[in-house]
Each structure stands twice: as structure tokens, then as C-alpha cells.
Amino acid sequence: MINATEVVKELQEMRDNGYLSDALLRQAVKRIAASDERFDWVGVYLLNKEGDELWLHNYVGDPTEHAKIAVGQGVCGVAVQEKQNQNVPDVTERENYLACSPHVQSEMVVLIRAGDEIFGQIDLDSEEPAAFTDDDEDALQAVSDKLAEQIAAERR
Numbered sequence: 001m002i003n004a005t006e007v008v009k010e011l012q013e014m015r016d017n018g019y020l021s022d023a024l025l026r027q028a029v030k031r032i033a034a035s036d037e038r039f040d041w042v043g044v045y046l047l048n049k050e051g052d053e054l055w056l057h058n059y060v061g062d063p064t065e066h067a068k069i070a071v072g073q074g075v076c077g078v079a080v081q082e083k084q085n086q087n088v089p090d091v092t093e094r095e096n097y098l099a100c101s102p103h104v105q106s107e108m109v110v111l112i113r114a115g116d117e118i119f120g121q122i123d124l125d126s127e128e129p130a131a132f133t134d135d136d137e138d139a140l141q142a143v144s145d146k147l148a149e150q151i152a153a154e155r156r
């Protein structure tokens with residue numbers, strides 16, 4: 001289980017020391033991936049300027065064919081379209097699921113957002129079925145919210 005309090009504190013310290021969102025996004029992905037064996041692939045996608053595609057910023061795990069995902073496509077694109085986090089216990093039940101690896105069984109997407117404005121998302125894959133819990137979502141949301149603070153500050 002990820003220790004969100006600790007990671008959020010670390011990200012805030014990075015902010016205080018002048019690190020930009022690029023560094024924070026990489027550190028968050030590394031920390032999350034190392035925190036739990038259930039997390040087989042962890043990455044951050046950012047919404048492009050036009051707001052119609054997600055672009056892969058950084059990840060831990062195997063390379064993916066899906067470095068760009070159109071809004072509305074796959075679990076990732078649906079999260080943006082519906083402005084809602086996704087917890088998919090069985091990826092085979094999602095019609096437009098985009099497979100990164102044949103071993104993945106469940107997926108969670110947590111949005112990086114400031115209110116209605118979506119900056120991107122943290123995407124997690126697991127090779128276990130129904131790997132993700134509400135507690136995971138809460139912890140990941142706390143990390144996402146800290147990332148969103150820095151992204152918003154850089155866009156001002």
C-alpha cells in the first residue's frame with residue numbers, strides 16, 4: 001500500500017526546493033511503482049494542449065504501444081471524457097480496452113485535476129484480478145492533487 005502522506009510530503013519538499021512538475025511526476029511514478037507488488041505498470045499521461053489526446057509522460061514497467069491515447073478511447077481516455085477516476089476489476093469486460101500487455105487483468109486511473117480542469121492522470125495496471133481498492137484510489141488522489149498544484153502553478 002502506498003504511503004500517501006509520506007509521498008505528498010516528499011513532493012511538497014521538492015516544490016519548496018524549486019523542482020518543476022516534470023521532476024515531481026517522475027518521482028511520484030517511481031514511488032508508487034515501488035510501493036506495492038500489485039502495481040505491475042505505473043505511468044503518468046498528460047492531456048495535450050488541444051485537449052483531445054493523452055500523451056505518456058513517464059512510466060515504470062514494460063514499454064507500451066499506447067504512448068498516445070485519444071480522449072474517449074480505452075480506460076484512460078474514458079476517464080478524461082467522463083471526468084471520473086476508473087477502477088476496472090476485469091479489463092476483459094471493457095469493450096474499448098487498450099491492452100498494454102496480455103498479462104494485465106485489472107486497471108486503475110486517477111485523474112490529475114484542478115476542479116473541472118484535467119491535466120492528466122496516473123494509470124496503474126495489475127496482473128492480479130480486481131487488484132485495486134477504494135483506499136488505493138484515495139491515496140493516489142492525494143498524490144495526484146499535489147502534482148496538480150504544481151502543474152497549475154506553472155501554468156499561471
Ligand code: SME
Nearest residue numbers: 064074075076097098100
Ligand atoms: N490500458 C489502457 C492503456 C494504457 S496501458 O495500460 C499502459 C487503456 O485501456 O486506456
